[in-house]
Amino acid sequence: MLKSKTFVKKTRSGGVMKIVREHYLRDDIWCGSEVCAECKQESAVLQRDACIESNLCTYPHYLIPDTNVVLHQIDVLEDPVIRNVIILQTVLQEVRHRSAPVYKRLKDIIHEKEKHFYTFTNEHHRDTFIEREPGESANDRNDRAIRVATKWYSQHLKTSESDAEGLKVVLLTNDQGNTQKAEESSLLVYKCEEYIKSLIANPELVDRLALSSDDKNEITSSKVLFPEHLPLSRIQAGIKSGSFLQGSFRASRDNYLEATVFVQGEGEDSTEVLIQGLQNLNRAVHQDVVAVQLLPRNQWVAPSAVVLQDEGTAKDDDAEEEEEEKALRISAAEAASKPTGKIVGIIKRSWRPYCGMLNASQIKESTRHLFTPADRRIPRIRIETRQSSTLAGQRIMVAIDGWPKHSRYPNGHFVRSLGSAGEKDTEQEVLLLEHDVPHQDFSQAVLSFLPKMPWAITPEDMVKREDLRHLTVCSVDPPGCTDIDDALHCRELDNGNLEVGVHIADVSHFIRPGNAMDKEAANRGTTVYLCGKRIDMVPELLSSNLCSLRSNVERMAFSCIWEMNDKAEILKTRFTKSVINSKASLTYAEAQMRIDDTTMNDDITQSLRGLNKLAKILKRQRIEKGALTLSSLEVRFHIDSETHDPIDLQTKELMETNSMVEEFMLLANISVAQKIYDEFPDCAMLRKHPAPPPSNYDILLKAAKSKNVEIHTDSAKALADSLDGAKVDGFPYFNTLLRILATRCMMQAVYFCSGMDSDFHHYGLASPIYTHFTSPIRRYADIIVHRLLAVAIAADSTYPDLMDKHKQSALANNLNYRHKMSQYAQRASVAFHTQLFFKSRGILNEAGYVLFVRKNAIIVLIPKFGLEGTVFFDTKDKAAPNLVFDEEGPTLKVEQHNFCIFDKVKVTISLDASNIQHQKIRMALIDPVIPGVSVPAPDVEPQAKKPKLDR
């Protein structure tokens, strides 16, 4: 039967178009139930004994949720208890229209066999299709369609109920009108909450219910706390006219009453608008797209230097709040004021489920609790749960449902538990989730593109590749490295010159453009290294075996071979796909030993010495050109092989061989960057490091000035030279500290597509052009560079996306994002392991240096552990000492003592586990002694030094 669907639509040019679609109705759409004898279905999805223990519905039944139930309660639907559900096409389409993520989750549930979810295409069924009636809104029509389909089901199952045990269908809806109409046509209908609460066997499901906004029993003072958000149409009009600005909301990590809105302007210029105070923040959550209105200029303020954390119990009375806000205001120095505004509306929420912990309410029987997210930028969320006693001490995920204007906190619901807090697996899961690191196992589709084992290089491969198996190639890596992506060789040529080769794993041979494995790798972007765990970008077979350039096996490589004279000048460069056979996989220490050991004279050692000699010259040349040597302390844990707990911690030491490998990698990267840029000026994937704006150096300049050292920041070269010259007598660590500070001033290096940008300069390396070529196993950018280079030397064919600068640019953005997140995840992992370490160590006394001075705290660096911590001077339970903060220094006067940057202090370090939410390293001052502020040095029993495990 043919029907037509007619609707009118506005066209882009402002016209109105009438669109008619043909709509075919069928009589061969089956009901999907095992009970039904009428329908000629092959395999029924819905079970005969569809029993969920419920004291509302004691009979077997199928559930039909309406659209809003699916949208809001998808977490409940995902629970394995909920089975035998009929998803109507009407519902599915509406869900798809309203929320893509929920649609995806719903589709996933439907595909899961055990869930017995059946999609009934009621819109195409002859008996359940309805047309919209005059005066009926689209929503009413859909509600009616759902009711008609439910009615059809209940009658259909009744007629075919020869032996069925009174199987019924139950409509779940939260809509009052819909409920009423359904009851009028004698359908079984329940509110979702009602039904879920009736599930006797599974009381924990109730917690996963999302609070619906029409729930009148909300926990709120009736007082309106926030101004109303403007409707979208007003916002759009305001943005068009320029009275509002659109931007992404970024909450401050340190101060919950402060945030910035990043407004992307036209072209390069973009501004940041400061938002201060709860009222002005107006319920925006980190990363939302918001509309801001600028305040008049006389109300502009400066970002405060106070560290404020939203702590304590639920504050519904905001007396305390006002005080804190006042504290904010005072700091507003006139001169440093920035554009300040207030949020007038939310354009797009980007809420996701957040990891964190429960703050159990102090009232024992209460079911309402606050949830503190792990990410400090996310406000605390109010949830309802009956399992608070079980959930306390666990890491849980919570989703926000809404934030009414009379509620201090957003309302949310419990999603799932990740495990108990403090456990390594749980914490790892948390930090992967929080940093958006894709860490699921590789799907079958991805694995299907792996080469079949046993794998060997075929003669056809050999024909296309240069045979370099005879060369004395070796690899130098950190100990325990299994994904070896680079190997080196050096030999003397007959003409007295040196031939140096850098051989990089040929990952692009295995990962072909566009297949599932390629897409997965492009999405992951990078391998993430956590302490004791690696989240691979490509499946392990490739990363640790087929691509890894292990010793004494034949491996495919992409080689970059130079001919150099003994002044390390490049005479000739060539690139080729090759087959190599590495003679040795060395660690940095082993390589160093060989070089230093004069008794060894084998080929490998000779080769290493040649490389080392050239590397030194290259490094000198590079530094002369103005490359920066910066410093950041990297920590290495000695991990117990059985418990996997950190047992010792030391800062990484660098050896000559580290820099030897690094030099050649840099050289290869620069050579390749030049080559691909020459060949593809529009679509080369490059990496740049922009020069920081002069204002970034303020803190460095001030700090250096306090020790009477002058730093020039006009150019990278000037900076490098003045850093080299910066020395203070009797303070050998000063230079390192200064370099650490300098590192903090730098910008992020980023990937970009050469056709989309004109500034290629790499500031830190002082190179006019740079890319990443040398680690394709762990970075996707390198794979793209490999492909480009392969096309450039006619070793491989190209494909459209590779030459599309917009697609390349989008890819570069994703890679930049993933890199940033992986770095954060890495840091978080180190921080967590540091905590574990200090937990086992108890209280320690250490010497450290003041790295930054804040208004109410100093930040102290402990060089021994590469650890940074904050010493607060105003604690809540104690009367604050007399604090005078001078921004010029910057110095902080506490009672009589003046703190400035680089001061040497002694602190106690302990793990503060009192707040299980955020375990943190607590530092307290011992020396200098300030009465009422510093603490007496605790006696620390010198722990028996544990034997070091390696070296």
Add this chain to the structure above:
Amino acid sequence: MATVQVSEAEKVYILHGIRDDLRVDGRGCEDYRHMEIETDVVSNTDGSAKVTLGHTAVLVGIKAEIGKPRPMVPNEGYLEFFVDCSANATPEFEGRGGEELGTELSNTLYKVFNNKHSVDLKSLCISAGEHCWVLYVDVLLLQCDGNLYDAISVAVKAALFSTKIPRVHISADDEGGKEIELSDDPYDCMRLNVENVPCIVTLCKVGHRHVVDATLQEKACSVASLIISVTHKGTVTCTRKVGGGSLDPESIFEMTEAGKRVGKALHAPLMKLLQQEESLGQKRQKVGFLG
């Protein structure tokens, strides 16, 4: 124009018949042939009608689009006509054969219908000087068996009657920028008032008398015809003479009077029929083109 060859003897027969108020097919001089009307036959138009008159068949579709009002009349919408003489109707229309006739027909239709006395053009205005509805009236000739004007005019009136224009709202923001907003209810439509829309009556001078709704044979015996558009009140809004022959003033007067009479008599049953069809609502069984 479609023509038939008529021999002298036949002509005399027809002429004499008409002189005695008796036409070949048994009608009187002021009688129409059997007429069938169906509206809402093309779903992707905003209004449509199909009319058959004898063997003449025409289809009219109306599409409403948003356009800019004409500068002279900023607060009025307007109509555009296009007549497609398909070669289905008669082989003579093949290639560009129907073009001349099409232009002639659409010019006449434009004159008859596009004025504020016939259609309430002001109701088509959305915002003065900026937006108005333009009704594109497309006429498709399916079969030609004489008296195209009358059939087309009835079809246009029926189509206008059935036209449903989506209701739009102008939302003005604070800065005076205007945005057209569509209602989300497809049933929320504007209907046109077709009360004053005229119908065309073609009077064919055959011998000393004149006939309405001439067949092709009668047309062949005639030297000149008068096209008169008449409203339901009997007001003549437009007249035009076609054909090579001449008409004397007296017979023009006579023919106009007859046209008024016939036109008035045509409107009443037409409106009744349209309203009757409308009252059947959505569930009406459609006849369409195969019925």
